[in-house]
Amino acid sequence: MTVTEGSKAPPFDMDILDPRLYDDPWEAYRWLRNNAPIWWDERNQLYVVSRHEDVSHISRLQELYSAAQGVRPKVLAPMSIISMDDPEHTRQRRLVSKALTPRMVRQLSDHIRDLSNQIIDEISAKGACDFVGEIAIHVPLIVIAELMGLDPDQRQDLYRWSDAMMAGDGHTDADDPVLRAMAVFDILANNADRKGGHCLAGDDGRLWAVDNGLTFHCETKLRTVIWEFGGQPIPDHLVADLRRLADDGPPPALKPLLDPAELSALARRAAAVADRPAFPVDHTGRRYPWPLV
Numbered sequence: 001m002t003v004t005e006g007s008k009a010p011p012f013d014m015d016i017l018d019p020r021l022y023d024d025p026w027e028a029y030r031w032l033r034n035n036a037p038i039w040w041d042e043r044n045q046l047y048v049v050s051r052h053e054d055v056s057h058i059s060r061l062q063e064l065y066s067a068a069q070g071v072r073p074k075v076l077a078p079m080s081i082i083s084m085d086d087p088e089h090t091r092q093r094r095l096v097s098k099a100l101t102p103r104m105v106r107q108l109s110d111h112i113r114d115l116s117n118q119i120i121d122e123i124s125a126k127g128a129c130d131f132v133g134e135i136a137i138h139v140p141l142i143v144i145a146e147l148m149g150l151d152p153d154q155r156q157d158l159y160r161w162s163d164a165m166m167a168g169d170g171h172t173d174a175d176d177p178v179l180r181a182m183a184v185f186d187i188l189a190n191n192a193d194r195k196g197g198h199c200l201a202g203d204d205g206r207l208w209a210v211d212n213g214l215t216f217h218c219e220t221k222l223r224t225v226i227w228e229f230g231g232q233p234i235p236d237h238l239v240a241d242l243r244r245l246a247d248d249g250p251p252p253a254l255k256p257l258l259d260p261a262e263l264s265a266l267a268r269r270a271a272a273v274a275d276r277p278a279f280p281v282d283h284t285g286r287r288y289p290w291p292l293v
Contacts, residue, residue, distance in 0.1 A: 010035075017044050062086060088286055099147055108143065115139050177235065178207045183226045183279060184238050185209070188245070188269055190217050193289045194224035216258055218265040222280075223289040230281035239277045246271035 010031045015021060021028060032039055032050035039048045049055055058065045068085040081092045098104070119138050123129045141155035150158070179199070186194050191214060198210045215221070234242075246267050249255065255263065282288075 015043060016041055016046075016048050084288075112139060112143060115142055179226065180229060180235060180279075181238060182207070182209050183224070183229055184234060184242070184273070186224050186226065187222065187273055187280065188242075188266060189214050190219075190221045190265075190269070192217070192221035192223045194226060195289050199226070216262045216266055218261050223287055225288060227282050227287075229279035232279050234273065234277040234279060239274050242270045242274035242277070246274060 010028070012027070012031075014028050014031075016028075029050060032048060037049070037051040037054060039050070040046075041048050049058060059067075062085055066085055067083055067089075081089055084092065116135075116139055119135055123134050129135065138155060141158050142152040145152045145155055145158060182194075182199065185191070191211070193211075200208045200210060202208050250258070250263065250266060258266065
């Protein structure tokens with residue numbers, strides 16, 4: 001593999017981390033593969049690898065390359081096991097691989113064909129349709145629902161949930177101050193279940209955190225998908241909030257919900273983070289919830 005430095009710039013503006021690039025990426029792909037298949041991107045301080053042979057080579061050499069720190073910088077969360085190294089990658093892959101072997105997929109082929117014909121028959125009288133909305137989303141969602149043991153009639157809910165989840169992933173600015181505040185909240189609450197689908201970008205432009213079963217446990221339980229701030233300083237206004245929580249205790253509405261040990265642990269966490277105001281780093285690659293979404 002040959003590295004091409006960023007001095008060999010493309011003849012057009014290209015921000016490889018801008019999601020809008022991938023609305024029509026073909027010119028960028030063509031230039032990279034023809035002129036700089038391994039290109040140092042000075043703007044984003046990373047290497048861009050564009051040829052299949054090189055990507056395949058890199059993905060197989062875990063002793064030299066790692067996916068555990070994220071394969072998509074500046075997005076909200078790692079949404080797939082491709083953002084893991086072994087042994088965690090293999091452990092989680094085994095959970096689904098038995099249902100997706102070539103033999104199992106071949107067994108599904110007749111069922112998928114029947115589903116496709118059924119859906120086409122249902123809309124054929126209309127003479128025209130929205131292919132994505134009326135055909136393309138239904139077959140995979142029905143099959144996925146069946147594999148997961150869910151009611152296929154709930155596929156519209158599955159579609160809506162996955163769409164909202166991916167909207168949170170693809171359209172939330174990783175530098176959003178609200179996301180940083182959410183990361184600090186998770187440290188304080190000792191959140192063991194911050195999934196990607198719990199961080200949603202609303203139509204109102206706000207970032208919504210959807211939480212379930214928060215415990216404020218005394219023992220370390222932190223499991224989250226928000227690790228991209230690791231090692232960075234926590235903003236001063238959040239540090240001030242941490243000091244206030246450590247000194248004055250939690251809001252009155254929260255106090256009756258926690259026992260004395262949990263209140264004490266909360267105060268200790270707030271004081272510890274305020275004393276060393278930096279976002280934590282996951283050196284193990286294992287402090288992610290399961291499933292990630």
